[in-house]
Amino acid sequence: MVSVQEKHAPRYIDNNNHKTRVPSLRRPLINRNYTRLWYGQAVSSVGDSVFATTLVLWVSQVLASGRSWAPAAVSGILVAATAAFALVGPVAGVFVDRWNRKSTMMRTEVIRGAMVAGLFGLSFVPLRDLPVGLWLAAVYLVVFVLTAAGQFFSLARFATTGDIVQGEADRARAAGLAEATTSAAGIIGPPIAAPLLFTVGLQWALAANAASYVVSYLAIRFLRLGPESRPLAPRVARTSSLHGEFAVGLRLFARNRFLVTLLTVTMICQFGTGAITTLNVFFVTRDLHASSQLFGLAETTMGVGFIVGALAAGRLVRWIGARALTWSGLLATGVLAASYALQRSIPAALLLLAIYAMPIAMLNTAVAPLLLDAAPREYLGRVMAVFNPVNQFASMLSVVISGWLTSTVLRSFRASFAGVTLNSVSLIFIVAGGLIFVSGIRAFAALPAVSAPSAR
Numbered sequence: 001m002v003s004v005q006e007k008h009a010p011r012y013i014d015n016n017n018h019k020t021r022v023p024s025l026r027r028p029l030i031n032r033n034y035t036r037l038w039y040g041q042a043v044s045s046v047g048d049s050v051f052a053t054t055l056v057l058w059v060s061q062v063l064a065s066g067r068s069w070a071p072a073a074v075s076g077i078l079v080a081a082t083a084a085f086a087l088v089g090p091v092a093g094v095f096v097d098r099w100n101r102k103s104t105m106m107r108t109e110v111i112r113g114a115m116v117a118g119l120f121g122l123s124f125v126p127l128r129d130l131p132v133g134l135w136l137a138a139v140y141l142v143v144f145v146l147t148a149a150g151q152f153f154s155l156a157r158f159a160t161t162g163d164i165v166q167g168e169a170d171r172a173r174a175a176g177l178a179e180a181t182t183s184a185a186g187i188i189g190p191p192i193a194a195p196l197l198f199t200v201g202l203q204w205a206l207a208a209n210a211a212s213y214v215v216s217y218l219a220i221r222f223l224r225l226g227p228e229s230r231p232l233a234p235r236v237a238r239t240s241s242l243h244g245e246f247a248v249g250l251r252l253f254a255r256n257r258f259l260v261t262l263l264t265v266t267m268i269c270q271f272g273t274g275a276i277t278t279l280n281v282f283f284v285t286r287d288l289h290a291s292s293q294l295f296g297l298a299e300t301t302m303g304v305g306f307i308v309g310a311l312a313a314g315r316l317v318r319w320i321g322a323r324a325l326t327w328s329g330l331l332a333t334g335v336l337a338a339s340y341a342l343q344r345s346i347p348a349a350l351l352l353l354a355i356y357a358m359p360i361a362m363l364n365t366a367v368a369p370l371l372l373d374a375a376p377r378e379y380l381g382r383v384m385a386v387f388n389p390v391n392q393f394a395s396m397l398s399v400v401i402s403g404w405l406t407s408t409v410l411r412s413f414r415a416s417f418a419g420v421t422l423n424s425v426s427l428i429f430i431v432a433g434g435l436i437f438v439s440g441i442r443a444f445a446a447l448p449a450v451s452a453p454s455a456r
Contacts, residue, residue: 033164033223034174037157040219042181044109047212049189051116052077054197054205055139062202063127063135073136080140084147085392092151093385094245097378101156101163105220108153113213115145120206159380162372163225168322173314175368179361180310187303249382258374261446262326263387266367267394268439269330272432273360274398276337279406279425283341287426290346301350305357312358313365325366327443329359334437341429342420402428
């Protein structure tokens, strides 16, 4: 529902520096520029989701069907993506700060579309005509390049969002729409991928993804950006090396109390949620005594919760502010995670899982305007090149530690609490919830009320 104030408030579109008044109902996605940016992201995200699922199915069910090394072949896809993220992510921020952001996004879409088109052409070659190792190498190379180019694209898109959307509430709304779109693509993509692969073949699944990059390119091409989105002026000092420029960004990050605090609390949250995401399949099948088929329903339920939370976040930021939503969302997530660990009824657990996903999506949404406000524009790429990989590392570390504890030290753990029997998985969920709750207390106590950018 739109409030009376929102409905009748004047809205403006900056069109070549001339403001044109338009009715708010004609601008459901904040403004025309953001609508174009979002539309490109929506189509591209669905294409990426279809592509990722298609590759996993094709490698496991066709290329390596019946082979003992099929799981290792599939895991190679994740390894290629992770390697690209780790190797390219940090340096991508330096180049995004140097280059025109619109041009960067367009070029990365060209690169990604060309790589998928190349694999599309290769897919017409009969499988038996090429060694399996060569097929896998081609798949891993494409995944690596797509992920690497995606680092440039995502950083440039985030910075461009800051340029074309102003105000904490609208930036939160934009971040919420982006978060909801990604979650929706994750729900829509897999059911589309399997029929495409097994009815019309790998080629058309690849063609659909290549076409999605073309649509994204065209949407970005028609963005009308002002001077603020152009490359940095010569007055902005640059060091002579890539390493030097990245070091400047690191020093700025380390000296900004707001950024350091925000990174700390999000790392703790990622550490907790990573454990829950990793072990949830065991919780559903063992603690809830549900069939493995219901795990897919649990994942869908979480996806719906993410979408609802992301779409609601913009309104909540308008009401209470991004800082308050951050610490309150962390507290709520911690309580819900611990409550979920105590569930033994599948309907109640699914409902709680959906509710648990909502504040996580709100957190992801609230962090975006906080980062845009706290980081100077000319360092935004490098700031995000620190923020994202560190959080990714925290999540990966959580995956490793939680899996190791469940398989070794806590393998035989059993205890009773309030009439509920706890095992290793439910215990880790409770500890994870406690960590997230502590990060909420930390955010409430330490996040400054005003997130002004550091001096340049």
